[in-house]
Structures are given as C-alpha cells and as structure tokens.
Amino acid sequence: MKYKITVLPQNKIILADENSLLSHLLIENGFLVSSPCGGNGKCGKCKVKLINGDVYGAEMDENRMVKSCLARIKEDITVELTNDNKYKINLSNIEKVEPNGEYGVAVDIGTTTVLACLVDLKSGVVLKKATCFNPQDVFGSDVLSRITAAGNGNLLKLQALILNKIYEILNAFSEGGKIPLKKMTLAANTTMLHLFLGVDPTPMGAYPFTPVFTETRQISGEELGLNVHDIILLPSVSAYIGADITAGILATGIHKLKETALLVDIGTNGEIVLSHNGELYAASTAAGPAIEGASMQCGMSGVSGAINSVILEKGFLKYKTIYNTSAVGICGSGYVDLIALLLKENIIDEYGAFNYASDSVLTSKLNNDNFYLTDNVFLSRRDIAEFQLAKSAICAGIEALIHECNIDISQIDRVYLAGGMGYYINPDSAVTVGMLPPYLANKALSTENTAIEGAKKSLLDNISRQEICQIAHNTKTVELAFSEYFQKEYITSMPFRFEKN
Numbered sequence: 460m461k462y463k464i465t466v467l468p469q470n471k472i473i474l475a476d477e478n479s480l481l482s483h484l485l486i487e488n489g490f491l492v493s494s495p496c497g498g499n500g501k502c503g504k505c506k507v508k509l510i511n512g513d514v515y516g517a518e519m520d521e522n523r524m525v526k527s528c529l530a531r532i533k534e535d536i537t538v539e540l541t542n543d544n545k546y547k548i549n550l551s552n553i554e555k556v557e558p559n560g561e562y563g564v565a566v567d568i569g570t571t572t573v574l575a576c577l578v579d580l581k582s583g584v585v586l587k588k589a590t591c592f593n594p595q596d597v598f599g600s601d602v603l604s605r606i607t608a609a610g611n612g613n614l615l616k617l618q619a620l621i622l623n624k625i626y627e628i629l630n631a632f633s634e635g636g637k638i639p640l641k642k643m644t645l646a647a648n649t650t651m652l653h654l655f656l657g658v659d660p661t662p663m664g665a666y667p668f669t670p671v672f673t674e675t676r677q678i679s680g681e682e683l684g685l686n687v688h689d690i691i692l693l694p695s696v697s698a699y700i701g702a703d704i705t706a707g708i709l710a711t712g713i714h715k716l717k718e719t720a721l722l723v724d725i726g727t728n729g730e731i732v733l734s735h736n737g738e739l740y741a742a743s744t745a746a747g748p749a750i751e752g753a754s755m756q757c758g759m760s761g762v763s764g765a766i767n768s769v770i771l772e773k774g775f776l777k778y779k780t781i782y783n784t785s786a787v788g789i790c791g792s793g794y795v796d797l798i799a800l801l802l803k804e805n806i807i808d809e810y811g812a813f814n815y816a817s818d819s820v821l822t823s824k825l826n827n828d829n830f831y832l833t834d835n836v837f838l839s840r841r842d843i844a845e846f847q848l849a850k851s852a853i854c855a856g857i858e859a860l861i862h863e864c865n866i867d868i869s870q871i872d873r874v875y876l877a878g879g880m881g882y883y884i885n886p887d888s889a890v891t892v893g894m895l896p897p898y899l900a901n902k903a904l905s906t907e908n909t910a911i912e913g914a915k916k917s918l919l920d921n922i923s924r925q926e927i928c929q930i931a932h933n934t935k936t937v938e939l940a941f942s943e944y945f946q947k948e949y950i951t952s953m954p955f956r957f958e959k960n
Contacts, residue, residue, distance in 0.1 A: 460476075460477060461474045461475065461476065462474070462475050462476075462477065462532050462533075462534055462535050462536070463475075463535045464481075464484060464532065464535075464536055464537075464538065465511075465535075465536070465537040465538070466485070466488075466490060466537075466538055466539075466540065467510065467537065467538065467539040467540070468539065468540070469490075469540075471488070473485075473488050475532045476532070477532055477533060478531050478532065478533075479531065479532045480527075480528070480530070480531055481507070481514065481517075481525075481527040481528075481530040481531070481532065481538070482494060482498055482505050482527040482528040482530070484532070485507075485527060485540075486597050486616075490540060491545070491546050491594050491597055491620075492505045492507070492527055492540070492597055493505055493542060493545055493592075493596055493597065494528055494596065494597050494598065494599060494600075495596055495599065495600030495748050495754050496528075496599070496600070496754065497598070497599030497600070497601075497604040497607075497608075498528040498598075498599070499528070500517075500526055500528055500529045502754055503526055503756070504542070505526055505527045505528045506524040506525060506526055506527065506541070507524070507525060507527050507530075507538045507539060507540055507541065508522070508523055508524055508538060508539040508541055509523045509524070509525050509536060509537075509538055510523070510536075510537040510538060510539055511535075511536060511537040512534050512535055512536030512537060513533065513534060513536070514530040514531060514532060514533060514536065515530075515531055515533050516529045516530055516531040517529035517530040517531075524541075545592055546591060546592050546594050546624070547591065548589050548590070548591045548624075548627055548628060548631060549589065549590045549591060549762050549763055550587065550588070550589050550631050551587060551588040551589070552586075552587055553585055553586055553587060553588065554579075554584055554585070554586045554587075555586070556577070556586050556587070556634070556638060558637075558638065560579055560580075560581070560638075561579070561580040561581055561641055562577060562578065562579060562580060562586070562632075562638060562639070562640055562641060563577075563578050563580045563640065563641050563642045563643060563644070563918045563919075564576065564577055564578065564628075564629065564632060564640055564642075564643040564644075564687060564918075565578055565643070565644050565646075565911055565914035565915040565917075565918045566625065566628075566643060566644070566645050566646070566647075566911075566914060567646045567647065567703060567706075567908060567910040567911040567914060568593065568621060568625075568645065568646075568647035568651045568652075568655065569593060569647070569648075569651075569703070569726060569727070569751075569910075570593060570600070570601065570602055570605075570648065570650075570651065570726065570727040570728070570748075570751075571592065571593055571596065571600065571726065571727055571748065571751040571760055572590060572591065572592060572593060572751070572760040572761065572762075573589075573590065573591050573592070573593050573621075573624060573625075573628070574588070574589070574590050574908060574911050575588070575589045575590075575625075575628045575632070575911075576588050576589075576911060576915060577632040578915055578918055578919070580641060580642075580918070580919065583915075583919050585915070587631075587632055589628045589631060589632070590760070590761070590762055591624060591628075591762070592760055592762075593621065593624070593651075594620045594621070594623075594624055595617050595620050595621055595654065597620070598613060598616075598617060600727065600748035600754060601727055601728075601745070601747060601748055602648065602650045602699075602727065602728060602745075603664060603745075605617060605650060605654065605660075606650060606660050606661055606663060606664040607664065609654065609659060609660055609661060610659075610661040610664065614654070614657060614659060614660075615657060617654045618654055618655065618656070618657040621651070621654060621655055622655070622683055622684065622685065625685060626684065626685055626686070629643075629685055629686045629687055630686065633686055636686055639688070640680075640686060640687040640688065641687070641688050641689070642687065642688060642689040642690070642691065642918065643680070643685075643687045643689070643690050643691070643918075644691045644693060644914045644915075644917045644918040645690060645691065645692045645693060645702070645914065646693050646701075646702045646703045646705075646706040646910040646911065646913060646914040646917075647692075647701060647702055647703055647910075648695075648699070648701035648702075648703055648704075648728065649663065649670050649673065649695045649697070649698050649699065649700075649701040649702070650663060650698075650701075651701070652672075652676075652692050652695065652701065652702060653670065653671060653672075655692070656676070656678075656683075656692070658671050658672065659671065663698040663699075666940075668697070668698040668699065669698065670695065670697070670698045673694060673695040673696065673697065673931065674694055674928075674931075675691065675692065675693060675694045675924070675928055676691075676692040677689060677690065677691050677692070678690050678692075691917070691918075691924070693705060693706055693913070693914065693917055693924075693927055694927060694928050694931035695931060696741060696931050696934045696936055697741075697936040699728065699730070699743035699936075700730060700741045700742075700743055700934065700936055701730075702910075702931075703724065703730075703910035704722075704724060704730045704732060704741060704910075704934075705913070705927050705930050705931045705934070706909065706910045706911075706912070706913025706914050706916075706917065706927065707722055707724055707732070707875075707877050707909035707910055707912075707913055708722060708732060708734075708739065708913070708927075708930050708934070709913040709916055709917070709923060709926060709927045709930060710906075710909040710910075710912035710913040710916060711875050711877070711906065711909055713732065713734040713739075713873075713875065714734055714739055714930055714933070716734055716873070718872035718873060719733070719734065719735045719736075719866065719870045719871055719872050719873075720733075720734045720871070720872060720873040720874070720875065721733055721734075721857065721871055721873070721874045721875065721899075722734075722874075722875045722877055722909070723853070723857065723874060723875065723876055723877065723878075723895075724877045724878045724881070724909070724910075725746070725750055725791070725853060725876060725877070725878040725881060725884065725894075726746065726750060726751055726878040727746060727747065727748050727750070727751055728743050728744070728745060728746060729743070729744045729745075729746040729750075729849075729852055729853040729856050730742070730743045730744075731743075731744070731853075731856050731857055731860050732934070733860055733861065733864055733866075735864060735866055735870070738933075738935070739930070739933055739934040739935065740860065740863075740864050740934070740935050740936075740937050741860075741934050741935070741936055741937065742856055742859070742860045742863075742936070742937040742938070742939050743856075743939070744852045744853065744855065744856035744939055744945070745852060746849040746850075746852045746853050747845070747848055747849050747852070749794075749842070749845040749846050749848065749849040750791045750794075750846075750849045750850075750853075751790070751791050754845050755789065755794065755838075755839075755842045755845060755846075756837070756839050756841070756842055757788045757789050757835075757836045757837055757838070757842075758788060758789055758790070758794070758842070759787070759788035759789065759790055760790060761781055761790045761791070761792075761883065762781060762790075763780075763781055763782040763784050764780055764781065764782070764784045764785060764786060764787035764788065765780060765781045765786075765787070765788055765789065765790035765793065766778045766779070766780050766786050766788070766789045766790065766793040766797075766832065766836065767779060767780065767781055767790050767792045767793045767883045768792060768793060768796050768883065768885065769793060769796040769797040769800055769832070770796070770800070771800055771804070771821070774820050776821060776824070776832065778793070778832060786832065786833050786836050787835075787836070788836060789832070789836060789838070790883075791883075791884070792883035792884045792885070794838070794842075794846060795884055795885065795888045795889055795892055795894065796885055796888045797830075797832070797838055798838070798843065798846060798888075798892050799885075799887075799888035799889075799891035799892050800821075800888075801821070801830065801838075802891055802892065802955055803891065804817060804819035804821050805817040805818075805819060806819055806821055806822060806825070806830065807843060807955065808955075809954045809955050809956070810954055810955075811840070811843040811844055811846075811847050811954075811955065812840065813825055813828060813830065813840060828840045846892075847953055847954075847955075848953075850892055850893055850894040850952070851893070851949050851950075851952040851953045852949060853894050853895075854893055854894055854895065854896060854948070854952040855945055855948035855949040855951075855952050856939060856945065857895070857896060857899075858896060858944075858945075858948045858952075859939050859942050859944050859945035859948055860937055860939070862944050863937050863939075863942065863944070864937065868896060868898050868899070869898065871898075871899060871902055872902065873902055873904065874895070874899050874902045874903040874904065875903075875904055875906050875909070876889070876903055876904065876905050876906060877906050877908070877909040877910070878908070878909075878910075881905055881906050881907065881908065881909065882905055882906060882907040882908065883905070884905055885905075886900060886903035886904075886905060887900060889903070890903075892955065893952055893954075893955055893956055913927065
C-alpha cells in the first residue's frame with residue numbers, strides 16, 4: 460500500500476511505502492534536508508513540521524517538529540520544510556560587468572560551504588561573489604560521511620547536488636547565459652574533487668587512503684552541463700591534503716619564505732602546512748563540522764545573519780553579524796570569540812560546563828544549560844563539547860606536525876590562519892580557547908580565504924598553474940593517524956586551560 464506525503468510549502472505530493480524513512484524520501488525527491496550528523500538522529504537539523512498525520516520512530520516536540528532521519532511512514536501525512544532557504548545562494552555584486560569583457564570563475568568547494576568569484580580575466584578584478592551551503596551535507600557534514608554515502612550507491616546523487624549548485628552560481632554570474640564564461644578553476648579537498656567529477660572516492664575512506672587522482676584535470680564545461688568553456692581542477696597532494704591547500708600555499712607564498720611558517724586551514728578538516736628550510740610538510744586532522752557551525756544547534760556558515768564576532772563592552776554583550784543583518788545563528792569565528800569570552804568571564808569551566816556561580820554580568824543569560832545571545836540564538840552545553848573535540852584536534856595537529864618534523868615550536872616565525880573563517884577569526888580568542896598553542900599568539904595572521912585566492916591566481920595566468928603543480932609535487936604528507944604523539948596531545952588539549960590574570 461502506498462501512502463501520500465504532502466510537502467509544504469511546495470505543495471508537492473510523494474507516494475511512499477510503509478516504513479519508508481522520511482528523510483530518504485525527501486532527498487530522493489529533490490528536497491534538501493540538512494543532515495550534518497549523517498542521519499543518525501544526533502543533530503536535529505533535519506527536523507520538519509508534521510502538519511497532519513503521524514509517524515513512528517521519531518518523537519514530536521511541542522511545535523510538532525520531528526527528526527526526519529528517524530521518522531518512518533505509517534499513514535498519509537503533511538509535512539512542512541522550515542529550513543528550505545538554507546541552501547540559497549548569497550550573491551554580492553561588487554563591480555559592474557561589461558558585456559564585451561573576458562570573464563572567468565574561481566571556485567572553492569568546501570565540505571560545508573561553497574565560495575565562487577566572477578573575475579575579469581584582463582584586470583584580475585573580482586566583479587561578483589557567491590556563497591552558499593554545500594548541499595551535499597544532506598548525506599553528512601564531514602568527508603567520511605560522504606565517502607560512505609558514495610559507497611552506498613549515492614555517488615551520482617552527490618555529484619548532481621554540487622553540479623546543480625555550481626550551475627545556479629554560473630547562471631547568476633552570466634546573467635542567465637548572456638555573459639560568456641571562458642574558464643573556471645576549482646579548489647577543493649580531494650574528496651570534493653572526486654565527487655565533482657563523479658569519481659568513486661571510497662578508496663580514500665580506509666587505509667592506505669588512496670585517491671583515484673591527485674593531478675590537475677581539465678575538462679570542458681559542456682561535459683558536465685555547465686555554462687563555462689573550460690574547467691580546471693587544481694592538483695592535490697594526497698587523500699586528505701587537497702587542492703584547497705595547494706591553492707592556499709600558492710596564495711600565501713609560504714613555499715618561498717626563508718623563515719619557518721605555518722599555514723593552518725581551519726575547517727571541517729584542519730589542514731596544517733609547515734614550511735621549513737625550503738621544504739613543505741602537510742598534515743590533516745579531522746576537526747569535524749563544529750568549527751564551521753554545521754553540528755552546532757544554532758550554527759551556520761559565514762553567510763548573512765551569522766554572528767562572526769563577540770565582545771563584552773562596558774558590561775554589555777555585543778556582537779557583529781555578516782552584512783550587519785539580524786542575527787539568525789553563529790558561524791565558526793563567532794563561536795571562537797563567544798567561548799573565549801565566557802572562559803574569561805568564568806562562565807565556562809575547564810571541562811566545558813556552565814558555571815552558574817560566576818559573578819559575571821553575563822550570568823543572567825544562562826538558562827537551562829544554554830547561554831543566550833538573543834531569544835533564539837544560543838550556545839548549548841552540547842555545542843561546547845563538540846567545540847572541544849574540534850579545537851583539540853587542530854591544536855594537537857599543529858603540535859604533532861611540528862614534533863614529527865623534528866623542529867621546536869620556538870622556531871615558528873609566522874602563522875597564517877586560513878579557511879572560510881580565517882579572515883574573521885581573532886587569534887587571541889583562538890589561543891584562549893586552546894585552538895592555537897600559546898606561543899603562537901603573536902605569530903598569527905588572519906587571512907582571507909586562501910583557497911579562493913589561489914584559485915583566482917591560477918585562473919589568471921599559466922605560470923601560477925605551473926607553480927601550483929610544483930607545490931603539489933614537492934609537499935610531503937605527514938600521517939598523524941598513527942602518531943602516538945598526536946593522540947597524547949589530542950587528549951591533553953581537550954580541557955580549556957585558560958587562566959584569568
């Protein structure tokens with residue numbers, strides 16, 4: 460027997476078998492239902508509103524919201540999608556586009572977010588920018604979840620999700636195809652590059668973590684149904700050191716520095732590159748989605764309405780949002796600032812618990828183990844635990860790479876903080892929460908998205924494309940998965956060590 464599932468606000472009807480999983484039904488019928496936890500019922504971001512009828516397997520809250528990843532069909536129902544705008548493209552028009560110009564596109568496909576720039580190929584000026592969530596998070600917010608999903612028969616679905624989003628971006632850039640796009644360079648981690656081409660990434664999911672390809676690949680846009688003449692996928696180093704990192708090395712120029720420097724790309728994976736005595740060493744550590752907000756209850760990407768910085772000024776909590784719009788959530792740099800502030804105010808203790816006995820003026824914002832910035836935007840105890848796992852992985856990764864390369868941390872002269880949140884993160888806050896070792900506090904420089912900058916450089920000239928290939932070839936991968944030193948540092952870095960002066 461088939462049951463009827465009515466989906467609002469689209470008013471679309473789906474026919475379903477009894478016991479079908481609601482989230483699978485929605486995804487298979489083209490609805491993007493966020494599932495950062497990979498559909499195991501932990502994050503709650505796949506919730507939909509049950510207007511009529513009932514399901515089993517998922518509890519309904521007071522607002523009739525159910526986790527669609529747990530909800531199974533037993534009768535006709537009507538559901539309403541409440542986060543269907545999550546994946547919309549945020550488009551910024553920076554400069555005027557002349558109809559007779561020559562244009563290209565630089566793209567950074569992150570695990571959590573996608574950033575693209577329309578570039579004048581003659582002047583190098585960025586004319587438009589587009590940002591959005593990576594819709595592949597309907598299969599999980601981290602790389603391993605998507606590798607698993609691909610291995611379970613969803614490879615072409617994962618490819619279609621990202622190609623459709625890139626198609627939308629290119630359509631917006633070209634004003635519906637009126638403006639020809641000559642070429643597109645693509646920076647991304649190695650898994651995202653495989654999924655973009657529809658290449659099976661499953662060999663990277665288990666030791667010895669073997670990618671199908673790491674070299675530069677060039678194809679026509681027509682092959683993928685995209686409105687651009689040529690597509691260039693930039694080269695990777697290994698399974699977990701991708702083209703976003705080689706592009707970051709190119710953009711910062713750390714491979715040319717005489718001094719010893721670090722590039723720390725802070726995202727779902729924390730990639731760290733050490734440049735020392737003309738040699739490049741790189742390591743990756745699974746920071747998880749907390750740093751980019753995906754697994755946090757009020758977390759979001761760095762798009763309009765995301766709180767990206769928090770301070771205490773004259774006894775009042777103040778925050779800024781991206782594009783200065785009303786706060787609707789918190790992005791990664793906002794979490795770093797907020798948790799650093801609450802540590803300084805003794806509202807969060809060493810183990811991440813809230814301290815209701817604190818004499819801070821901010822204690823009044825604590826309620827039911829949540830700290831409220833607004834009536835609807837808050838930090839939960841569970842969020843703090845997620846954050847501790849992530850910041851510990853990044854700090855331990857830095858310490859372990861330095862150790863494995865047999866240098867002392869005192870030899871580090873400069874640290875570039877990169878990734879989608881690199882430009883916004885406050886280095887002092889990063890040290891306070893234990894994301895960066897204290898010695899590096901005065902060495903850290905926040906940078907803009909180095910992956911997109913490297914993609915842009917590669918878009919503009921052949922010399923940069925040759926240089927990035929040389930970077931990929933010369934960078935040595937340091938595996939931390941079997942490092943006892945990393946494991947020890949990871950556990951040691953878990954508690955918050957901040958001490959008030």
